[in-house]
Amino acid sequence: MKKLIDAVDDVVVDALQGMALAHPDALTLDLEHRVLLRAEPKEQGRVALISGGGSGHEPLHGGFVGRGMLDAACAGEVFTSPVPDQMAAAIAAVDRGAGVLQIVKNYTGDVMNFEMAAELAAAESGTEVRSVITDDDVAVEDSTFTAGRRGVGGTVLVEKIAGAAAEEGRDLDEVTAIATRVNERARSMGVALTSVTVPANGKPSFELGEDEIEVGIGIHGEPGRHRSTLVPAKDVARRLLDPILAELPGEGPVLLFVNGMGGTPLLELYILAKDAHEILAEAGVGISRQLVGNYITSLDMAGASITLLRLDEELTALWDAPVSTPALRRGL
Amino acid sequence: MKKLIDAVDDVVVDALQGMALAHPDALTLDLEHRVLLRAEPKEQGRVALISGGGSGHEPLHGGFVGRGMLDAACAGEVFTSPVPDQMAAAIAAVDRGAGVLQIVKNYTGDVMNFEMAAELAAAESGTEVRSVITDDDVAVEDSTFTAGRRGVGGTVLVEKIAGAAAEEGRDLDEVTAIATRVNERARSMGVALTSVTVPANGKPSFELGEDEIEVGIGIHGEPGRHRSTLVPAKDVARRLLDPILAELPGEGPVLLFVNGMGGTPLLELYILAKDAHEILAEAGVGISRQLVGNYITSLDMAGASITLLRLDEELTALWDAPVSTPALRRGL
Amino acid sequence: MTTTALTTTELEDWLRRAAALLTDHAAELTELDAAIGDADHGSNMSRGFRAVVEALDAGDFADPAALLKKTGMTLVSTVGGASGPLYGTLFLRLAGATGGAASLDAAALGEALAAGVQGVADRGKAAPGEKTMLDAWTPALEAFRGAGDDLAAAVAAGAAAAAQGRDDTAPMTATKGRASYLGERSVGHVDPGAASTVLLWQALADAVSGEAGR
Amino acid sequence: MTTTALTTTELEDWLRRAAALLTDHAAELTELDAAIGDADHGSNMSRGFRAVVEALDAGDFADPAALLKKTGMTLVSTVGGASGPLYGTLFLRLAGATGGAASLDAAALGEALAAGVQGVADRGKAAPGEKTMLDAWTPALEAFRGAGDDLAAAVAAGAAAAAQGRDDTAPMTATKGRASYLGERSVGHVDPGAASTVLLWQALADAVSGEAGR
Ligand SMILES: Nc1ncnc2c1ncn2[C@@H]1O[C@H](COP(=O)(O)OP(=O)(O)O)[C@@H](O)[C@H]1O
Ligand SMILES: Nc1ncnc2c1ncn2[C@@H]1O[C@H](COP(=O)(O)OP(=O)(O)O)[C@@H](O)[C@H]1O
Ligand SMILES: [Mg+2]
Ligand SMILES: [Mg+2]
Ligand SMILES: [Mg+2]
Ligand SMILES: [Mg+2]
DSSP states (O other): OOOSOSOGGGHHHHHHHHHHHHOTTTEEEETTTTEEEESSOOOTTSOEEEEEEEESSTTTTGGGBSBTSBSEEEEEEETSOOOHHHHHHHHHHHOOSSOEEEEEESOHHHHHHHHHHHHHHHHHTOOOEEEEEEOOBTTOOOTTSSSOOOOOTHHHHHHHHHHHHHHTTOOHHHHHHHHHHHHHTEEEEEEESSOOBOTTTOSBSSOOOTTEEEETOOTTSOOOSEEEEOOOHHHHHHHHHHHHHHHOOSOSOEEEEEEEOSSSOHHHHHHHHHHHHHHHHHTTOOEEEEEEEOSSOOTTOOEEEEEEEEOOHHHHHHHHSOEEOSSOEEOO | OOOSOSOGGGHHHHHHHHHHHHOTTTEEEETTTTEEEESSOOOTTSOEEEEEEEESSTTTTGGGBSBTSBSEEEEEEETSOOOHHHHHHHHHHHOOSSOEEEEEESOHHHHHHHHHHHHHHHHHTOOOEEEEEEOOBTTOOOGGGSSOSOOOTHHHHHHHHHHHHHHTTOOHHHHHHHHHHHHHTEEEEEEESSOOBOTTTOSBSSOOOTTEEEETOOTTSOOOSEEEEOOOHHHHHHHHHHHHHHHOOSOSOEEEEEEEOSSSOHHHHHHHHHHHHHHHHHTTOOEEEEEEEOSSOOTTOOEEEEEEEEOOHHHHHHHHSOEEOSSOEEOO | OOOSEEOHHHHHHHHHHHHHHHHHTHHHHHHHHHHHSOSOHHHHHHHHHHHHHHHHHHOOOSSHHHHHHHHHHHHHHHTOTTHHHHHHHHHHHHHHHTTTOSOEEHHHHHHHHHHHHHHHHHHHTOOTTSSSTHHHHHHHHHHHHHTOSOHHHHHHHHHHHHHHHHHHTTTSOOOSSGGGGGGGGGTTSOOHHHHHHHHHHHHHHHHHHTOSOO | OOOSEEOHHHHHHHHHHHHHHHHHTHHHHHHHHHHHSOSOHHHHHHHHHHHHHHHHHHOOOSSHHHHHHHHHHHHHHHOOTTHHHHHHHHHHHHHHHTTTOSOEEHHHHHHHHHHHHHHHHHHHTOOTTSSSTHHHHHHHHHHHHHTOSOHHHHHHHHHHHHHHHHHHTTTSOOOSSGGGGGGGGGTTSOOHHHHHHHHHHHHHHHHHHTOSOO
16 A cells, blocks of 8 residues: 555544645634634524535545535544534534534435434534435435435535525525435446555455456445446446436536546546537537536545536526635635 | 546547536637637736646646636647647737746756747747746756756746736736746655556556655656655655755745645645645744645656745735636635 | 343443454454445444443443443444444443443343344334344344343343344345445345444353453 | 759658658657657657658648758647757758758758758757767768768768767766756667667668668
């Protein structure tokens, strides 16, 4: 295992400190609870948004803390859900009297830990806490026989769009409804060119041959739908977009999100973006907004995911709203 | 070789098209000349900035085209300087009557091709063209016996700061002087954890063992100062910062730029940033501005570079000025 | 020296023995999790029970409820993942069910365990047969309650049934938790949470029988 | 059939032969560049001369100057890297030196080559001994000019000297171009630009001597 780290046990804490040090104007770190908070808290009377999950997906979630997006992010161990105490601390810190929305990726551990945090908060402070569970990964097929679809790329879009709604002053019901709508209208799928190596494990989580790719992977090295030989990027794009399009609800233009897994350079992501444009044009799907880059990663995995979000006027306006976070910034 | 590409020969053109498609509000592509231009040209009477070089360093340079930074970027083949025709086309397109500054990384091919472009422009249109050659890489030691220090991370800072000066309306002399000053006050060094694989070559440019790193590499898979066994990130940071600090001119606070080589995830870059903070604190060097992320990469290489820029009041103000490009955005 | 009812002393003994067993078998549990999950169950459980031992070292507990509540809270706060809330809820429900009793005989422990296992099912929205820790807890609870009033005998029966339940998870297809993404490919592997459940029962049996050398 | 002066016909023949030789030896040139540079000299040169052949196919040239200028411009516009401007400048200077002459005898070609080689030195800010293409061009030019008025003999002398110059780059330490980053480690490898220079001289010798089968 070759990584720029100091000690396997300190990876999360060191990275959190580095992140806070690198963005002193944007972020404050509650080191005890491993919670990144906005350096300038939101004004009173606004709905607050928190998220979190296992580490190893940077910039998600800490990189999305800031004006127009999250109020706090809770960092678990690498690929391990944070514990309720962390979310409770985050909720207490960000509550501005209008309630708190938790954005939770659909993994059993995450769902239960956030749920307990909400119970804790309700019991201790009376803060109204809602949760939206993101589950946009179409690679999980039989969701009745599984823990359900996983939350992946769509989570970033939920955080941005619901964040904008909260910033505008919408109430907890509205912000929750918007987050729910974004999740319902988003579908994703990913591909791995190489495995991920978890620092504490020290070896690749799965083996892929020199000419193999794994299609439909999760963001924790979970297995995919099928293994295939290496194919051109356009075929990769097709294998991701076909199942996405088959399950994408609604009509009209989409937001195209081409996301890198951490080990794939921008050059390749832009090639994949071009291929996605061509395929969507053939399919008669208009693209009205885009995001291309490394936003929800899986440590050092080489690979990419594509997310489509079926926009509407309101979601488009909220997507366009100003945002100022370490990883996503526009208009501020 | 595992890459998300469609055809080895089309890598550059496909990526350029993807980039233009992904950022339609920001970029326009002159496909014939492989030049990315601002979608909204700069107003008349302002100095224009162009840059360019071999591809494979994305987001450099195309990702830095936009308000407050470059006016155009010329993309060569992977790791091969663009040809003068490309720069001539860029110069013709961006000239607003106040002259054009070329920002050129110090490699023999780049220097000569940009030089010929300037001669062409002078002969054909009378546009006044200046060039600033960046050479911030302290890994090249005996610069009298070599083609001189290479241009690496400092180039990004030159483009941002000179871009801000041009946007403010400073004249060609002033913009050139500022670009020169940034380069003179910037020093960089990089480390590779893995080799780069050039698409046309299909195999790694050099071999590194499972526990080896190469310290002092260039951004084209050029060899480094020495090979070493894998060490903790803090020791890596020290091996980059010691030679940088030994050659960094001036006094006072610095801008710390921790840059990823393309295959290293943000988690690790933030750990390196934390280590750099600690080492600089021990050395009594204040950090007043920062940039952490993948900005000047080397295809899929895992590794990182650190750049320090000795700031002064003027450079700080220009660094803080608004910028709106695909890869760097703030205040717009 | 066998025990007929559990006071804070025996409960503490149980938990310290459990911590030792989980630490000794951490690699094994992680191996099981690597096959059908994300290779962290051993480190999750040993991290959690290390923290429980620290809490026991630091604390002074008025009654079983206080001790079990502290254990549950500690697990919730330090384990994370799926097993943290599940084992945490189990101990919190145990605590809730004991009221203010100073000791738990077989009947009282049976009541408490029933509440605890129900807590796991509630928290995980799971039922037996889905290849989770419930497939060890459910038969263990039944065997325990069916074994009568002798605490040592009942715990031994529970431990044996837990082990059988763990082994029975191997042919199951997972439909809950991370292993469910594997579908059919989860068949043939023992569930890691069922395996850690067996270790808890083993520690309890050792504590009740006064087995030496924890 | 040997030639005593070069008209556009012979010049075109030279360049087409050069293109064929460079394409045949592209892998070899790239191999040399891989050792001390960035593994692209073969593809750079064959891409450039493929474009030159296309320009020759399309064009109709009034005199040697027009043809040589087109060649230089094409190389500058298609090669990139270090060799594009260097070879491009060489041909542009050749063009400039021929004035409006309809043909070049040995003396005129000597004059032109001197201007071209000076162009390479100017453009590269280089001198002989720095392990670059100049280490093949410089001795070749000297041998050519020292060989007298017989064009074929002079070109043969130039080609032989170029080959010797190429071989002599092996023990040198590079101080210009990409190979200079290697310092001492560049010793023992032949310079790729010197090797491509030899191929140009070989093509010229073949064209002048009317050697069959290009
Ligand atoms: N919904 C559930 N109900 C009951 N037990 C579950 C559920 N989901 C997972 N588990 C148990 O949790 C164990 C995994 O724990 P662990 O590896 O620590 O957490 P994670 O899966 O979050 O990495 C599984 O082996 C299984 O026994
Ligand atoms: N400054 C220079 N002066 C003369 N020749 C040079 C100089 N720099 C490089 N060269 C020649 O260029 C050759 C390399 O060409 P090429 O590989 O095509 O370009 P690049 O080095 O940009 O990849 C070298 O082998 C050398 O002969
Ligand atoms: Mg886990
Ligand atoms: Mg090159
Ligand atoms: Mg697990
Ligand atoms: Mg080369």
